Amino acid sequence: MRPLKTYSLAGSWSIRVTNDLSLLVRHLEAHAPLSPEDRDAIMSLPAARQTIATSSYLVREGEPAKTCALLVDGIVYRQKITGAGVRQIVSFHLRGEALDFQNVFLGCADHDVRALTPVVLMIIPREQLLLMIRKRPAIAHAVLMSVLIEASIFREWIVNVGRRGGEARVAHLLCEYAWRMDVLDPGKAEYEFPFTQEQIGDATGLTAVHVNRMLGLLEEKGFIRRERRLLRFLDIHGLRRTGDFDPAYLHGNAVLDGIL
Amino acid sequence: MRPLKTYSLAGSWSIRVTNDLSLLVRHLEAHAPLSPEDRDAIMSLPAARQTIATSSYLVREGEPAKTCALLVDGIVYRQKITGAGVRQIVSFHLRGEALDFQNVFLGCADHDVRALTPVVLMIIPREQLLLMIRKRPAIAHAVLMSVLIEASIFREWIVNVGRRGGEARVAHLLCEYAWRMDVLDPGKAEYEFPFTQEQIGDATGLTAVHVNRMLGLLEEKGFIRRERRLLRFLDIHGLRRTGDFDPAYLHGNAVLDGIL
DNA sequence: CGCCCGTTTGAAATAATTCAACACCGGTGG
DNA sequence: CCACCGGTGTTGAATTATTTCAAACGGGCG
Secondary structure, eight states, X not given: OOOSXXXXXXXXXXXXXXXSTHHHHHHHHTTSOOOHHHHHHHHTSOOEEEEEOTTOEEEOTTOBOOEEEEEEESOEEEEEEOTTSOEEEEEEEXXXXXXXXXHHHHSBOSSEEEESSOEEEEEEEXXXXXXXXXXXXXXXXXXXXXXXXXXXHHHHHHHHHHHSOHHHHHHHHHHHHHHHHHHHSTTOSEEEOOOOHHHHHHHHTOOHHHHHHHHHHHHHTXXXXXXXXXXXXXXXXXHHHHHTOOGGGXXXXXXXXXXX | OOOSOEEEOSSSOEEEOOOSTHHHHHXXXXXXXXXXXXXXXXXXXXXXXXXXXXXXXXXXXTOBOOEEEEEEESOEXXXXXXXXXXXXXXXXXXXXXXXXXXXXXXXXXXXXXXESSOEEEEEEEHHHHHHHHHHOHHHHHHXXXXXXXXXXXXXXXXXXXXXXXXXXXXXXXXHHHHHXXXXXXXXOSEEEOXXXXXXXXXXXXXXXXXXXXXXXXXXXXXXXXXXXXXXXXXXXXXXXXXXXXXXXXXXXXXXXXXXX
């Protein structure tokens, strides 16, 4: 967890490098209690660190899956391209998340995964991961929880894109970003915000041009302030109200500790 | 699986009644190989049959989950209501699907589940299901696959609602319905179609009025014909083209048989 | 028979897109 | 050091898809 050193690749995203799999332990433990042996099993997974440049592909649609990546630092997003050639971004991922459960299990990717910033990964071979999950029910359970929460986020995105106006859509996205960043790095009122307006548009089903106007609106109303690559949240409550944001769908502290 | 008798409740949806859990065995087995003992464990789950009227709620947002329902017959959908009071339907479910994995594991429902037709369920107590999943890795694995496929469908819906025009959206929805019905009852060119235009609108992010016009368009072009509560697919390929429908996201025969 | 829910159709209003031009900023090469 | 370059952001005006409102129709059910 503790940063070894910080440097930056092309672009302005600063990278924190950690040298182990404890991020994965943390991520899974947030969803289900693990025994010391479970933790050891995760920590002794074979894994190779890899660094990836902005906008390159971690996975391409149609590719068979041979590995599972853990996101150590940076931001990653999933996209699908329609027959008409337009893009929809269907999710983004922050430090600490496992990126490829779907592909590992379904075998073939139905979407692309790309780096939004320079990204650091731990690459875990698919078979090792499957074996571990098979042997350790608690880990299997944590993986299931992680997948269920991601599905819940997908549902909320359907609502966002399907039934909210432009202003609310981008406000909602910003709220989700703020919320999820806050979990990683609590109590800050501002965060690096490396999304381009085109990417915001592709995530909200809007045009880059329209996103620009909506961001202007939100700034004008005093909810946010943009300064270079930094986004400052001046009135998070106002933003939540206009974005109709209720963080319940993120299932922040969903840990099923009883029976399983 | 074999119908015992057929009758109809209020409305025109005809109900097939089966007296066992073999549908759940089938559903899970479609995603991962099960041993005879796994099958027995499922078949001996305590379960109560229940019949539910059209448009009533199986689960309400915010409710704690105590049971898991298996859909024996009828159609069910999930909805979320925005702060502005508009509805978005985020998925629908057909005969044979398990409805409440998310709620069973996450503990608290983040959306409503409602009957689109009269519906027959098998109600399984949450604890029994959790216990079984804990004891039987193959079943846990099948559940995970089922959840992953549902998540893949959510992603495609985000694309549909976010990046396709009105005509394509409803065409896509119809294609998915046809495809999934065809899996249950192969080779037919027409199916009962109990969706109201308002429901189609809420599933595609459109207005009922606009859905009406788009359906008219699709019919005019000779892709479909509507006769009472029946929908006939006259040109499924044309429909797929205009709906930009590629069934890959349904992961029709995704069975991971190797390692796990 | 009449009622109610769902469908159909038209016309006016609106949100968002498209197209186009320009400004900005960091990075690259002369 | 400056000039240029490409990608991103900003702004305005015209166009279009979709919504809204409203009214009428139809068919199944009591």
